[in-house]
Amino acid sequence: MSRCVSPSVLARLGTTADGFASERRHLEGCAACRTVLGRVAAAQAALVDARELPVPEASEVRAEATLRWLRVPPTPVSRRWQWGFGFGLTLAAAAAAFVLVPRWTQKQPQVAKILVPATPSEPALVAAPKVLHALITLRAGHVERQAVGHDRGVLDERGLLDEGDVLVTSAGASVAAQWGDGSGVLLHAGSELHLSTLRPDQQVLELPSGRVDVRVKPQARTPGQPPLLTVRTPGHLVHVRGTWFAVSAQGLETSIEVYEGTVEVTERDGASSTLLHAPSRGVFGRDKHAGRARTQPMTVDEAARLRQRSELNLLAFTDLSSLLKDSGSLMVTADAPADAQVTVAVDAVALGMSPLWLRREHGRHLIELSRRGFDPVRRWVTIGDEPGDLRLGMIRSAPKIVEEQPELAVIEELLRQRRSQIRSCYERSLKHNPELAGTVTLRLHLDDSGRVSTSAVDSETLSEPAVGRCLRNEAAGWSFPGGRNATIVYPFVFRAQ
Amino acid sequence: MKTPSGKIQAIGTASSEEHLLVQRCQAGEREALGEFYRRFRPDVARNLQRMLGPSRGDLEDVLQDVFIEVFRALQRFRGDSKLSTWLYRVCINVGLQRLRKVKRLAEVPDERVAEQRHDQTPERGLDARRRVDTIYRLLDQLSPKKRVVFVLHEIEGREPREIASLVGAPVLTVRTRLHYARKEFFALAAAEPRLDGGVA
Numbered sequence: 001m002s003r004c005v006s007p008s009v010l011a012r013l014g015t016t017a018d019g020f021a022s023e024r025r026h027l028e029g030c031a032a033c034r035t036v037l038g039r040v041a042a043a044q045a046a047l048v049d050a051r052e053l054p055v056p057e058a059s060e061v062r063a064e065a066t067l068r069w070l071r072v073p074p075t076p077v078s079r080r081w082q083w084g085f086g087f088g089l090t091l092a093a094a095a096a097a098f099v100l101v102p103r104w105t106q107k108q109p110q111v112a113k114i115l116v117p118a119t120p121s122e123p124a125l126v127a128a129p130k131v132l133h134a135l136i137t138l139r140a141g142h143v144e145r146q147a148v149g150h151d152r153g154v155l156d157e158r159g160l161l162d163e164g165d166v167l168v169t170s171a172g173a174s175v176a177a178q179w180g181d182g183s184g185v186l187l188h189a190g191s192e193l194h195l196s197t198l199r200p201d202q203q204v205l206e207l208p209s210g211r212v213d214v215r216v217k218p219q220a221r222t223p224g225q226p227p228l229l230t231v232r233t234p235g236h237l238v239h240v241r242g243t244w245f246a247v248s249a250q251g252l253e254t255s256i257e258v259y260e261g262t263v264e265v266t267e268r269d270g271a272s273s274t275l276l277h278a279p280s281r282g283v284f285g286r287d288k289h290a291g292r293a294r295t296q297p298m299t300v301d302e303a304a305r306l307r308q309r310s311e312l313n314l315l316a317f318t319d320l321s322s323l324l325k326d327s328g329s330l331m332v333t334a335d336a337p338a339d340a341q342v343t344v345a346v347d348a349v350a351l352g353m354s355p356l357w358l359r360r361e362h363g364r365h366l367i368e369l370s371r372r373g374f375d376p377v378r379r380w381v382t383i384g385d386e387p388g389d390l391r392l393g394m395i396r397s398a399p400k401i402v403e404e405q406p407e408l409a410v411i412e413e414l415l416r417q418r419r420s421q422i423r424s425c426y427e428r429s430l431k432h433n434p435e436l437a438g439t440v441t442l443r444l445h446l447d448d449s450g451r452v453s454t455s456a457v458d459s460e461t462l463s464e465p466a467v468g469r470c471l472r473n474e475a476a477g478w479s480f481p482g483g484r485n486a487t488i489v490y491p492f493v494f495r496a497q
Numbered sequence: 498m499k500t501p502s503g504k505i506q507a508i509g510t511a512s513s514e515e516h517l518l519v520q521r522c523q524a525g526e527r528e529a530l531g532e533f534y535r536r537f538r539p540d541v542a543r544n545l546q547r548m549l550g551p552s553r554g555d556l557e558d559v560l561q562d563v564f565i566e567v568f569r570a571l572q573r574f575r576g577d578s579k580l581s582t583w584l585y586r587v588c589i590n591v592g593l594q595r596l597r598k599v600k601r602l603a604e605v606p607d608e609r610v611a612e613q614r615h616d617q618t619p620e621r622g623l624d625a626r627r628r629v630d631t632i633y634r635l636l637d638q639l640s641p642k643k644r645v646v647f648v649l650h651e652i653e654g655r656e657p658r659e660i661a662s663l664v665g666a667p668v669l670t671v672r673t674r675l676h677y678a679r680k681e682f683f684a685l686a687a688a689e690p691r692l693d694g695g696v697a
Contacts, residue, residue: 006680006683006684007680007683007684007686007687008679008680008683008684010683010687011679011683035693036687038692038693039686039687039689039690039692039693040683040686040687042628042686042692042693043628043631043632043635043682043683043686043689043692045625045628046625046628046629046631046632046692047632047651047652049625049626049628049629050547050551050629050632050633050652051547051652051653051654053543053546053547053551053629055539055542055543055546056542056546056551056556273557273558273561274555274557274558275557295555
């Protein structure tokens with residue numbers, strides 16, 4: 001048989017009906033080459049499809065940013081200035097640079113490394129704005145609040161948060177707050193969040209460090225309006241509309257996980273921006289050349305897992321006063337050491353670690369505590385006007401026993417090896433009773449390693465009980481590979497020959 | 498005749514309308530820059546998408562880089578070549594830079610593209626989109642220079658002579674790159690089980 005045809009020849013062969021006679025003959029008898037031909041043809045079809053791909057639509061935010069940039073007056077300082085100074089080792093060179101630069105900047109339109117202005121989403125509200133207040137929906141651990149004009153103090157979860165407030169969470173602490181229907185934040189441990197703007201048409205959150213999960217109810221937006229919600233980190237601006245996502249800030253690096261919707265991440269200096277569609281994550285550095293954007297999609301399982309730890313305990317929201325009237329608070333504490341990781345779930349949604357303060361609508365709710373190595377505890381509680389306090393003990397789970405029966409071949413192989421010992425048990429009694437015959441059935445219990453832990457005579461038809469005793473003693477040392485915590489019942493049949 | 502980059506020969510001449518637009522941009526007229534962006538964005542986006550692939554999350558970034566480069570170099574554009582050709586060269590150069598810098602910076606799936614294929618059944622559209630994603634994964638394994646030449650020939654359908662003028666290389670070099678690119682690409686395709694299942 002001739003040699004297989006190379007893929008590039010197959011690619012040419014597929015596009016013409018002429019020539020390649022020997023290759024075509026080879027193909028008829030070679031299944032492998034036919035498979036390759038199929039793949040090559042699929043690749044060629046995909047190349048045609050790639051030509052027909054629709055033009056990606058313009059990012060709305062990017063287009064707006066570009067148009068906004070066009071309205072920004074030219075900045076007098078340009079790179080030529082910097083270069084001029086860089087080359088200004090001699091007085092003559094510096095003087096030349098000073099002469100040339102102003103002329104150049106007059107002629108040159110602003111070259112847009114900055115397509116987005118430095119602070120594109122700075123609030124520019126003219127009319128007296130209506131401000132929002134945020135209601136705390138859960139709190140775990142030590143959280144501090146600094147209100148405008150006040151010193152920082154321990155957060156009183158029954159109070160409302162206002163525009164300008166700063167929240168700081170200690171290690172192991174978290175706090176969630178809600179300001180509208182389906183809109184709120186969950187601040188994780190070791191984080192700091194500034195509620196810089198909290199108004200119906202715009203919310204701006206500043207995250208100097210740590211991690212915050214944000215949910216925003218999808219809303220219609222008219223072009224030209226600033227984004228509804230923006231999270232500012234030291235290095236980036238994260239603009240969102242309807243979405244659910246998490247932002248982490250560490251130094252000038254910003255990490256984003258998008259569970260629902262779309263966010264646009266822009267560098268603080270406006271150098272570039274990237275759209276992230278759910279489910280995906282991105283890590284954005286400060287320096288363009290040090291890997292500015294590393295983004296990748298998330299699997300559905302991963303997104304679901306991350307979503308679980310991002311639950312904000314959002315309540316049904318019409319307005320703040322009715323929410324305050326129709327909800328109550330509950331403190332849930334597990335009777336466990338302070339360092340024990342006890343998860344508190346309310347109505348089957350895990351909300352955080354014990355001890356946990358939470359706000360919930362009036363009525364019956366299912367509280368569940370879970371801790372590794374302990375049985376979960378479930379308790380129905382009724383939340384009313386008065387603050388509730390629930391303290392629950394937990395019981396350590398009984399160790400789980402895994403049973404594995406050894407295979408029959410393993411049992412028979414072991415008994416074949418021990419045949420002489422088994423026979424000697426019988427023959428010893430046969431000396432006293434030459435007519436001795438019958439069956440002894442042993443019940444053997446195996447331990448975790450497959451060794452016989454206990455043995456017993458399950459039934460016997462022999463008239464000599466010494467045979468059963470002898471077999472039990474013999475079986476005490478047996479070990480069955482592959483068996484764990486299992487019981488073996490095996491009949492031994494004896495007959496004199 | 499040289500373009501502002503000094504590498505590539507001009508192919509045609511700019512139309513009077515384009516020439517006027519460029520002159521307005523060169524004069525620093527902001528409306529003209531906006532018009533320029535709106536007018537050429539679809540073409541630039543299409544070219545970049547064909548070169549880099551449809552599932553990259555950084556397409557908007559590269560697009561912005563192209564326009565930054567274009568606005569920067571527009572001062573030096575003298576209208577020796579067609580504006581679209583000149584723009585295309587900038588696309589290629591910026592795309593090449595991006596390919597050299599990092600391979601597949603981001604793979605954020607963009608389902609909108611599949612949704613826009615009204616001419617096919619959903620299943621066929623999805624299969625076609627998967628195949629396209631697969632071939633761009635194969636293209637990621639080619640060197641940037643070979644990839645650009647391959648895309649220009651196999652996807653754009655351009656002749657080696659035209660490619661040579663676009664990438665600023667001799668025709669013979671382009672033919673050599675194309676030969677090896679085809680050889681490598683189809684060898685990779687032959688070993689790619691995701692291309693099994695025939696052509697929908």
